[in-house]
Amino acid sequence: MTDRAPVARSSSGFSAWRLISEELRLDIDGGRLHTGDRLPTENVLAERFGVNRHTARQAIAALAEEGLVESRRGSGTFVTGQAVRLHRIGLRTRMTTSLGDQGPSSTNRVLHSAIEDAPAEIARRLRLDGSRAIRIETTRSTGGQQISVSTHWFDLERLPDIATPLRRTGSVTAALHASGIDDYVRASTVVGARHATATESELLALGPGAIVLVTEALDTLPGGTPLQHVVTRFAAQRVRLDIEHPRAD
Amino acid sequence: MTDRAPVARSSSGFSAWRLISEELRLDIDGGRLHTGDRLPTENVLAERFGVNRHTARQAIAALAEEGLVESRRGSGTFVTGQAVRLHRIGLRTRMTTSLGDQGPSSTNRVLHSAIEDAPAEIARRLRLDGSRAIRIETTRSTGGQQISVSTHWFDLERLPDIATPLRRTGSVTAALHASGIDDYVRASTVVGARHATATESELLALGPGAIVLVTEALDTLPGGTPLQHVVTRFAAQRVRLDIEHPRAD
Incomplete structure (x- = not known):
């Protein structure tokens, strides 16, 4: 010590x-x-x-x-040796697969969805051009443990019906598939950390003073067209982020 | 609000x-x-x-x-709008370049170096095979702001003289270069977050309750030979990590 x-x-x-x-x-x-x-x-x-x-x-x-x-x-x-779960972040980041690999499959729950104007920075990144956005709040748990809460933003014009399959399947990949999108890639991820808010602590079953790892990410079509801006807050005491690096040539 | x-x-x-x-x-x-x-x-x-x-x-x-x-x-x-600095994490992660891009060049200070047995997990990752290790503690600041503290581990047999050029140049890349290594790549990075220890708070000039983003990384030769295991604690209130994703094919 x-x-x-x-x-x-x-x-x-x-x-x-x-x-x-x-x-x-x-x-x-x-x-x-x-x-x-x-x-x-x-x-x-x-x-x-x-x-x-x-x-x-x-x-x-x-x-x-x-x-x-x-x-x-x-x-x-x-x-007790409570396991810290590794969440993989890479070109083809798939929440469900990433956490599911390590134990009981993870489940995703839609808490809320709304149609609204996105904040300017998110509108710019999604290239909304005046179009409104769908904001969806979700939580994810694996093996009975609360792992993360996410705020997803989608272009209302491009993906008007995304909330329904997301609610049904609990998977962004499946919901995009249901909307005719078979492949997407991670274009950018920025990671920070801060104390959890009262709401986050409640949703993630965290004690006072708990920390969240915050990822802000943009997913796009392989060609670069933006699909999803998503901000995820992971319970830092339960999750580490495993960054995928490409192989050196 | x-x-x-x-x-x-x-x-x-x-x-x-x-x-x-x-x-x-x-x-x-x-x-x-x-x-x-x-x-x-x-x-x-x-x-x-x-x-x-x-x-x-x-x-x-x-x-x-x-x-x-x-x-x-x-x-x-x-x-005041104190800028949060983005630290890039990618295949060719170079601390000095990454933070230096955004303002005054960053300086790295060696606090301490020691020859010792590495913990088992680090010995395994560096493939030490019974060889001893060099542990070097450094801090980094940019534009007068404390950014991070790092604990670097190197194989003593492979890099017996790494501490001297690192102390002189303040750059791992330059120190490896001085040891005959012209290129290296990031093989793995795991990111977590926790509260700063008393020592970290002091070195990083953080208040009580401050959070550190912790990266555990392995750098290797392009062929895969391990070079450096490094654990860096970033002041979360000043730094976000910008993950480099490869381009989709």
């Missing part, structure tokens, strides 16, 4: 218990604590971080709530 | 002022507040979020400390 500094500084804007749970999470993420390892006891943590036992207990409880550790009566708290 | 819920819940592990500053940051990031826009006053924020004026002031001060807003005497607090 490296990088340690006393964490009980209430002036930082974080409760002491949250700072401790973040440090323990780093130990788990960084491989210093492995699946099956026993966590230090409340007393040991309290002493190490200069807090009382109640605070140490809160830190452990927060990790247990996320499923990262589990308490076993009489023997302590252990790292 | 959408997605609003009262945020003054101390049981969440976050201070009310931090939740408010995060909401305001989302407004800025999401384009609801633009460069030059005036922020709502302390009184308006206090009322909207159900907190006292002191808490609203703390939220604004946190954003000012990051340079996202600035107060002008007598006229209010305004969005």
